[in-house]
Amino acid sequence: MSTSQRSSQLPGEPLFAELPKPSQTPVTVVSPMMALPPAVTPKQRLVHYSADDWEEFIYEWVMSLKEAGYVDVVGMGGSNDRGADIAAFLTPAKTDGRWHCYQCKHYDKPLVPSSAYPEILKIHSAVAEQQYRVLPERYVFVAPKLGGSLVQLLAKPSALKAGFLEWATKSSARLAQEYPGGLLERALHRARASTFSCFEAGNLDIILEQHASTPHHVRRFGTPLPDRPARETTPAQHAPEEARYVQQLLHVYGEKWGCSTVSPEEAAAHPKAGRNLQNQREAFYRAEQLRLFARDSVPDGTFESLQEAVFSGVVEVEEDDFPTGWARLKAVLAAARDMQLGTNVLLQVVDPDDRKGICHQLANVDRLTWVQGAEQ
Structure with a gap:
């Protein structure tokens, strides 16, 4: 305490004023409301899907694409899918006619070119073997996470084609064992003749927006139902x-x-x-x-x-x-x-x-x- 503070204290005055006695009324301490954790978005939930769940989700989405004019949609995934997990047919001729292919990939890491190139080779080899008469008009890679390098290549078909052929050349010894009997050469011959313009990346935001119009969206993601239409007038005539x-x-x-x-x-x-x-x-x-x-x-x-x-x-x-x-x-x-x-x-x-x-x-x-x- 400073000298001036001491000099202002009156004789006999206590150094500290007596504190008021606490109230006898009990005090309830209320903890602050804990913030709710942020809701898990559909996009975040998709990241944790299994490969089978992911393929089922994509199948539901493709089935909803009525404006595409598909006459049928078939799940073809499995150990021998020949490069097509989901095939959507534009004519009754199915893969003998115009068709689209959706290749489902669900990895922990973003999909990169080295994971896409083997699928591109598969689809060309399937056409070389006449498993499919023609390449699909659209070949869509659908993954919860797509690497930037692959997205850029898919946006530039000539660069995608060059990268694929370079990969195939470097891996030719191994690939010749996987595609024996001249199949690798026939597949690469078809790839060299292809423009690679059919290959594209699926946009997950658009996929989710379109999937939201299906009957499956609420079940998958627990989102609120859309608003019901306004009440209609009851017909005067009995049906x-x-x-x-x-x-x-x-x-x-x-x-x-x-x-x-x-x-x-x-x-x-x-x-x-x-x-x-x-x-x-x-x-x-x-x-x-x-x-x-x-x-x-x-x-x-x-x-x-x-x-x-x-x-x-x-x-x-x-x-x-x-x-x-x-x-x-x-x-x-x-x-x-x-x-x-x-x-x-x-x-x-x-x-x-x-x-x-x-x-x-x-x-x-x-x-x-x-x-x-x-x-x-």
Whole structure:
């Protein structure tokens, strides 16, 4: 303490002021919220795929390329794939006609020219042996990581061709053993006559963007479903494919209000039955819209699994004793509205009318019945 500080202290004054006593109220210390780890992107997830998973992913993508005009897509991978993991055919002649080839490579390190050259030799040797009548119009290397040197070569066919032929010349002794009986010479003869313009690199960003439009994307990457289309107006005219569930509803209205059990028009004109019939038809068409949305957005069987979950949850209600079909209909629809439906991915977009509509889909195939013993 300085002299001036000492001189300002009054006699008998404590050196330090007495601290206030701590409050007797307990203090809860709250730890700062821990930051969530960043979500793993689809591109990051693909890096950890096995070779088989990668090839399956690429197959799904190629199958989605409707604008390419493919008449068929075939997985040809394996130990003797002859340079083509996935073949996409532009004509019924398949590899005897115009076709595209997708070569899948999944390594820990980026794909480099020395890994691509053996595949280029394979495809030329397969044509030399008439395994394929012609080279594919497009030969796409698809890998989660492509080395910069290979990307640059694929962007300049003349340089790719020169690099390939230089590699083949340096490796000729070994390659002659792998391609005996003059096959190496025939393959290289075809390679020298080729422009190498068919070889290209797949762009992973574009592949993922296009794959996102397939029903497989949500299953693979756990991404949110796309938005459902806006609700469509229910057709005024009854379609043949809704005849059975409507007939079941007519039995309900006939029992409750004495409406005709054969004339939807009479039921529609009834002040109460007509309003209910319209509501049920709107729900049915909403569920039909969900079915079509599922067809294009999630894997096969996802919507059917949801239907089965609804059926399992309401069938025991439907089997109970009720005084009227109206009471049974109301009880089943309420059960469908309130029930837990597990973890089906479609639950992201399901609304109450979908649940009601699924019940009518089930009634449409007589898996649910509202008026027990009614004439079918």
